[in-house]
Amino acid sequence: MAKPDLMERVVNLCKRRGLVFPSSEIYGGFRSTWDYGPVGVLLKRNVKDAWWRTMVQLRDDVVGLDAAILMHPRVWEASGHVQAFTDPLVDCRNCKERFRADHLPESGACPNCGAKGSFTEARRFNLMFETHVGPVENDASVGYLRPETAQGIFVNFLNVQTTSRKKPPFGIAQIGKAFRNEITPGNFIFRTREFEVMEMEYFVPPEDGPRWYEYWCQERLRWFADLGIPEDELRLRPHDPDELSHYSTGTSDIEFAYPWGWGELEGVANRTDYDLRRHSEYSGQDLSYYDQDADRRYIPHVIEPALGADRCMLAFLLAAYHEEEVRGEKRTLLRLDPRLAPVAVAVLPLSRNERLNPVAHEVADLLRPRFMIDLDDAGSIGRRYRRQDEVGTPRCVTVDFDTLDDRAVTVRDRDSMGQDRVPIDKLVQHLEEQLSA
Ligand code: GAP
Numbered sequence: 122m123a124k125p126d127l128m129e130r131v132v133n134l135c136k137r138r139g140l141v142f143p144s145s146e147i148y149g150g151f152r153s154t155w156d157y158g159p160v161g162v163l164l165k166r167n168v169k170d171a172w173w174r175t176m177v178q179l180r181d182d183v184v185g186l187d188a189a190i191l192m193h194p195r196v197w198e199a200s201g202h203v204q205a206f207t208d209p210l211v212d213c214r215n216c217k218e219r220f221r222a223d224h225l226p227e228s229g230a231c232p233n234c235g236a237k238g239s240f241t242e243a244r245r246f247n248l249m250f251e252t253h254v255g256p257v258e259n260d261a262s263v264g265y266l267r268p269e270t271a272q273g274i275f276v277n278f279l280n281v282q283t284t285s286r287k288k289p290p291f292g293i294a295q296i297g298k299a300f301r302n303e304i305t306p307g308n309f310i311f312r313t314r315e316f317e318v319m320e321m322e323y324f325v326p327p328e329d330g331p332r333w334y335e336y337w338c339q340e341r342l343r344w345f346a347d348l349g350i351p352e353d354e355l356r357l358r359p360h361d362p363d364e365l366s367h368y369s370t371g372t373s374d375i376e377f378a379y380p381w382g383w384g385e386l387e388g389v390a391n392r393t394d395y396d397l398r399r400h401s402e403y404s405g406q407d408l409s410y411y412d413q414d415a416d417r418r419y420i421p422h423v424i425e426p427a428l429g430a431d432r433c434m435l436a437f438l439l440a441a442y443h444e445e446e447v448r449g450e451k452r453t454l455l456r457l458d459p460r461l462a463p464v465a466v467a468v469l470p471l472s473r474n475e476r477l478n479p480v481a482h483e484v485a486d487l488l489r490p491r492f493m494i495d496l497d498d499a500g501s502i503g504r505r506y507r508r509q510d511e512v513g514t515p516r517c518v519t520v521d522f523d524t525l526d527d528r529a530v531t532v533r534d535r536d537s538m539g540q541d542r543v544p545i546d547k548l549v550q551h552l553e554e555q556l557s558a
Contacts, residue, residue, distance in 0.1 A: 124380035153306035163463035183292035188273025199403035266300035292323035317430040324421035387428035455513030
């Protein structure tokens with residue numbers, strides 16, 4: 122399939138099947154934000170759960186945090202964001218559209234109207250959303266919607282370190298909303314002005330920074346591959362020195378082969394002691410760590426893997442989207458890993474029938490506590506299989522007229538379309554075996 126087509130098809134499928142809707146659509150849409158529908162919210166939750174499981178649950182050196190979005194404005198002065206969290210902006214004098222100067226085509230032509238030589242000089246544009254906190258709107262009440270969750274982790278470094286009794290190397294993980302007034306949002310949920318980010322700050326002795334940086338680059342690459350992104354659609358790209366964020370001495374992007382080319386999926390940065398040092402200076406609180414064993418005090422260095430949940434969901438969707446021909450008809454399916462699939466099991470009575478209905482409900486009630494299920498009895502069975510294929514449901518359980526006699530159901534595999542007959546009293550065990558990682 123031609124790559125531009127792939128993007129269009131995934132966007133259409135997301136709308137059609139209730140994954141992602143344009144924000145405020147009845148008012149003409151809002152372009153830079155998106156809403157997650159009943160199926161999309163399940164997929165995104167599974168993406169976040171998979172990340173949390175790998176980064177927190179399966180490790181004993183990482184703990185979690187959920188810090189506030191609104192923080193003391195001094196945080197953003199200390200972090201450097203007030204001064205340096207900017208993108209270069211140009212205007213086209215001809216059509217008045219605005220662009221990021223570093224995203225312009227090499228031809229120099231305006232991507233909107235095609236005019237040449239029409240751009241203004243680049244000027245710096247701060248991406249943070251400003252707001253006023255409290256009932257009085259003056260300079261003293263200015264606050265910001267956080268552009269990253271990381272700062273909530275740095276300002277809580279001592280709280281978390283002392284209460285969890287962790288010693289470097291250890292990490293603090295957080296998932297939450299972030300806001301950036303992007304100059305050119307676009308490519309669906311790839312770049313939006315409101316998004317969710319999954320970040321982990323890993324605090325290490327200064328001399329160990331480079332080693333842990335390498336370690337996290339490889340760990341994070343492995344995570345995507347383990348969840349089904351083909352290895353040839355992933356690559357690690359170290360930043361050139363002029364690309365580095367204001368806090369970083371080394372960053373690598375984990376890139377994905379999007380339909381429009383290679384692009385950032387996740388960033389792994391060596392933030393050194395920049396943030397803890399700055400917050401020590403600005404707050405007057407000593408954020409150093411005393412290593413009793415070595416009898417020395419130091420400001421830990423930080424390695425940070427940071428990944429957008431929305432962007433990550435898009436990559437999983439693009440990698441999973443598949444079309445094939447089955448008996449002369451097109452079949453569309455999402456080959457999502459069962460750990461990510463929005464619905465794990467669909468329960469489908471063969472037809473809407475008063476004898477099948479109670480058994481279908483019985484099977485649904487049996488499965489519901491263990492799996493995310495969808496009980497669907499509307500339309501032909503073929504159509505219902507297609508609908509489940511399109512949202513990536515790994516198994517469909519069909520209740521048919523034989524079930525009334527043999528107390529068994531048919532379990533259909535999404536990818537192979539193979540079918541097994543399974544007794545209802547062995548169904549939970551059968552599905553757990555098939556769907557476990
Ligand atoms: N604390 C580090 C940090 O914020 P970043 O590379 O600017 O680093 C981390 O952002 C990740 O968040 C990116 O790799 C990307 O996955 C996601 N991301 C960044 N800006 C985004 C946007 N405007 N829309 C959606 N996701 C975004």
